[in-house]
Amino acid sequence: MAAVEAGTGATAPVPASGARQIWRRLRTRRAAMAGGAVVLLLALAAVGAPLLAAIEGQDTTTYHANLVDSAAGGVPLGHLGGISGSHWLGVEPGTGRDLFARLVYGARVSLGIALAATALQVVIGVALGLAAGLGTRWVDSLLSRITDVFVVMPALILAIALLAVVPGGFPRPVLLALVLGLLAWGGFAKIVRAQVLTLKSLDYVAASRLAGSSPWRTARREMLPALVAPVLTYAAVTLPTNIVSEAGLSFLGIGVVPPTPSWGQMLSSATTWYQADTSYVVIPALMVFVTVLAFTVLAEGIRTALDPRAAARLRVGTKAGSRAGAAAMDAEKESGAMGARKASDAVPGTRARTDARTDSGPDTRSDSRHQDAGGEGA
Amino acid sequence: MTRFLLRRSVQALFVLLALAAVLYAVFYLAPGDPARLACGPKCSVAQVQQVRTQMGLDDPVYAQFWHFLRGIVAGHTYSTGTGALHCPAPCLGQSYRTGELVTSIVGEKLPATASLALGAMVLWLIIGVGTGLVSALRRGGIVERLLTAFTLVGVATPVFITGILLLLVFCAWLQWLPYPSYVPLTDDPQQWAWNLLLPWLALALVEAAKYARLTRSSLLETLAEDHIRTFRAYGVGERAIVRRHALRGALAPVIALSALDLGTIFGGALLTETLFGIPGLGQQLVQSVQLKDLPVIVGIVLVMGLAVVVANALADVLYALADRRVVLR
Numbered sequence A: 001m002a003a004v005e006a007g008t009g010a011t012a013p014v015p016a017s018g019a020r021q022i023w024r025r026l027r028t029r030r031a032a033m034a035g036g037a038v039v040l041l042l043a044l045a046a047v048g049a050p051l052l053a054a055i056e057g058q059d060t061t062t063y064h065a066n067l068v069d070s071a072a073g074g075v076p077l078g079h080l081g082g083i084s085g086s087h088w089l090g091v092e093p094g095t096g097r098d099l100f101a102r103l104v105y106g107a108r109v110s111l112g113i114a115l116a117a118t119a120l121q122v123v124i125g126v127a128l129g130l131a132a133g134l135g136t137r138w139v140d141s142l143l144s145r146i147t148d149v150f151v152v153m154p155a156l157i158l159a160i161a162l163l164a165v166v167p168g169g170f171p172r173p174v175l176l177a178l179v180l181g182l183l184a185w186g187g188f189a190k191i192v193r194a195q196v197l198t199l200k201s202l203d204y205v206a207a208s209r210l211a212g213s214s215p216w217r218t219a220r221r222e223m224l225p226a227l228v229a230p231v232l233t234y235a236a237v238t239l240p241t242n243i244v245s246e247a248g249l250s251f252l253g254i255g256v257v258p259p260t261p262s263w264g265q266m267l268s269s270a271t272t273w274y275q276a277d278t279s280y281v282v283i284p285a286l287m288v289f290v291t292v293l294a295f296t297v298l299a300e301g302i303r304t305a306l307d308p309r310a311a312a313r314l315r316v317g318t319k320a321g322s323r324a325g326a327a328a329m330d331a332e333k334e335s336g337a338m339g340a341r342k343a344s345d346a347v348p349g350t351r352a353r354t355d356a357r358t359d360s361g362p363d364t365r366s367d368s369r370h371q372d373a374g375g376e377g378a
Numbered sequence B: 001m002t003r004f005l006l007r008r009s010v011q012a013l014f015v016l017l018a019l020a021a022v023l024y025a026v027f028y029l030a031p032g033d034p035a036r037l038a039c040g041p042k043c044s045v046a047q048v049q050q051v052r053t054q055m056g057l058d059d060p061v062y063a064q065f066w067h068f069l070r071g072i073v074a075g076h077t078y079s080t081g082t083g084a085l086h087c088p089a090p091c092l093g094q095s096y097r098t099g100e101l102v103t104s105i106v107g108e109k110l111p112a113t114a115s116l117a118l119g120a121m122v123l124w125l126i127i128g129v130g131t132g133l134v135s136a137l138r139r140g141g142i143v144e145r146l147l148t149a150f151t152l153v154g155v156a157t158p159v160f161i162t163g164i165l166l167l168l169v170f171c172a173w174l175q176w177l178p179y180p181s182y183v184p185l186t187d188d189p190q191q192w193a194w195n196l197l198l199p200w201l202a203l204a205l206v207e208a209a210k211y212a213r214l215t216r217s218s219l220l221e222t223l224a225e226d227h228i229r230t231f232r233a234y235g236v237g238e239r240a241i242v243r244r245h246a247l248r249g250a251l252a253p254v255i256a257l258s259a260l261d262l263g264t265i266f267g268g269a270l271l272t273e274t275l276f277g278i279p280g281l282g283q284q285l286v287q288s289v290q291l292k293d294l295p296v297i298v299g300i301v302l303v304m305g306l307a308v309v310v311a312n313a314l315a316d317v318l319y320a321l322a323d324r325r326v327v328l329r
Helices: A018-027 A030-047 A047-055 A099-134 A137-152 A155-165 A172-185 A184-198 A203-210 A215-251 A265-271 A279-305 A310-313 A324-335 A353-359 A367-375 B002-029 B033-041 B045-055 B061-074 B102-137 B142-156 B158-171 B189-223 B225-233 B238-266 B270-276 B279-290 B294-321
Strands: B076-081 B083-087
Touching: A018 A030, A018 A279, A018 B270, A030 A047, A047 A099, A099 A172, A099 A184, A099 A215, A099 A279, A137 A184, A155 A172, A155 A215, A155 A265, A155 B225, A155 B270, A155 B279, A155 B294, A172 A215, A172 B294, A184 A215, A184 B045, A184 B294, A215 A265, A215 A279, A215 A310, A215 B158, A215 B270, A265 A279, A265 B158, A279 B142, A310 B033, A310 B102, A324 B142, B002 B061, B002 B294, B033 B045, B033 B270, B033 B294, B061 B076, B083 B158, B102 B270, B102 B279, B102 B294, B142 B189, B158 B189, B158 B270, B189 B238, B225 B238, B270 B279, B279 B294
Parallel strands: none
Antiparallel strands: B076 B083
16 A cells, blocks of 8 residues: 555666666766765775885884974864875874775774665665564564654764763764664665565466465565665665765764764864865765765666666656646655655545655665764754 | 644654654764763863763663753753753753753844745845746746856856855955944844845845745746646737736745755755855854754754654645645645
C-alpha cells in the first residue's frame, strides 16, 4: 500500500540491465564523471596517505617548533601558513605539525568514518526493511513504528549525547562510525520496505513462491537484486551527508580529537586561528567542500543512470515532467516534507506522514532533511 | 482535522517517550558515577554515597525513570541539605554541576536560539523564495543559471564552513562588521540585529539554496497543472494567474518545509551557535556534553526533540491550509 503511494515505487524496479549498461549511461554524464574522478582521486589519496606523506618526507605528529613564530603566538613563519618545498601545505599554527600529512591522513579518517557509517546504515536498513516488508502485519507495524522514531529523531543531537557518555578510551573514529551508522538508517529501511511491498505483488516473485521457494530464498534470489538500484542510489546520497556529520561533530570538539587528524578536527582548531593564519582554515574547508560537491554530483549521475525514467520525470519543466500526474507526485518528492497527500493521488491508506516522505524512494529530496542533520547542527 | 491532530499528538508523545527512555538507558547504563560527578572531585566516599541516596540513584533504573517522568508531569521538590528547592510542573531535573534547575537553564537560553532561528528564516525565505520565483518565471535567464551553481554550492557547504568564510571576509578582511557577540533584543534592538547579521546570513545562505530550488520546481509544476491551463484558456492574464492562483499552491510545500526547518534550527543550531558564540540551547548542549552534565543534556535534548516533533506536525497542518486539495488523515 505504502509502495503504491510512493509513486515511483510502482515503476522503480529497474530491469536488471547489468552493470555495463549502467556504466554506459553514467559515462555520458560529464559532471558525474568529473565528480567520480575527484572521488577516485580522494580515495587514492586516503589509501595512499602513508606513501604520500613519505614522499613529502613528513608525518602527522612531529612538532616543528622552529617553523612557528612563538613570539607572535605560534603563527607559522613564511607565506601562506608556511608553505614550502618541505611542507607542501604549510604547518599547523602553534605546533608546527605538517598540514599536508594531516590532510591526507585526515582524508583517511573522514572518508573511512563516512564509508563505515554508510555501510552500517545500509546493513541495518536493508535487514529491517526486508523484515518489515516480508513479515506479518504485526512485525511490519512494530518495525515501522521503530523506524519512524529513528527518522523523526534529531540524529545529530542524539549523536552528541551518545558521544558524551562513552568513555574516552574508546577509539573515536570507530565510535563516530558506530553512532552515525546506528542512528541514521531510517531512510534505508523505509525505501527497502516500500520496494519490497511493490515487489511482493509482482508476478515473478509470486511465481518463485509458487515454485516452492522458501520466503528466505525468495527474498535472497528475487528481491535483493531488485533492491540494489534504490539502495545504491540512496547510499550515494547518504555518504556525503555522513562526511558532513563527521566534520560537524569533530568541529564541535566531540568527534575526532587531536592528535588524530580529520577534516572536521582541522576546521575545529582552525576557528581560533582564522584571523592570523587564513590558509589553515581555507585548506580543510576547501577539502570538505570539494569532496561533498564531488560526491553529490556523482550521486546525481548514479541516480540518473540507474533509473533514467524517474530522473527524467524529476527534471522539472521538460515535456516528460509537465504531465500533471507525474508532476504532482514529483512536487511532493521535491518538497520532500509532505506527508499529507494531495487528494488526487490519495490511496486508501492510513500510513503516517513520515512514510510518504521517505517512501518515495531514492529520488526524494529528503536528503535535504538529512543534510540538516549534518549541515546545521540539526 | 481534530482527529489528525489527536493522532499526531499521540504519535509525538510516543516518539518523545522513546527518546527519553533511550537517553535514560544510555546514560545510566554507561560507565561513570553520576553521584561522583554531581558531588565534585573533592567529595569523600561517604559524601558521594549520601548524594547518591539523595538523588535516588540507589533505586532500580525503571524506578528512576518513572521518577523522572513523574517530575515532568507533577513537579518535584529537592532537598538541598539546608532547605528545599521546588521544581514546578514540567520538571526536567537539576544540573549536576551548578544545581540550577534544567527548566530555568532552558528558559535562559531559549531567547538567543529563537532570535537566531527566526531571523535566519526571514532571510532564507526572502533570498530563497525570491530567487526561486525569478528563475521559474524567467526561464533560461541568468538568474536560473546562477541558481543552479548556487544550489550546488549551497548543498555542498556545511554551515560551519560558510560561517567561517563569512567571518573571514566581513570581520577579518573587510572589517565591515564587528566580531559577533550576542546582545539580547530587550537590551538594544539595533545591536541585537547587527551582531546577529552574520549568523543569520550563514544559516540563511545554506538554507536558501534548498528553498530556491523547491520554490522553482514547485511553481513550474503548479503552472503545468490542468486548472491553470483552464484559466489560460479563459483568457486570464499570465500575471494574474501566477499571483492569484499558482503561488498559493506552489508555496504550500515551501511553507511546510520552513516550519520543519524552523523546528530543526530551534532544536539547536549547534554548529552556528558554537561558531559565533551565541549563548543558545545548542551551545549549552555542547558545553554540557563536555562537562558530562547529564540532566542538562537529557533536558535539552528532550526540548529539542519536542521542537522537531511539533514542527513536523505543524508542517502538515500548514500544508493542508495552504493547499486545499490536501486531506489530512
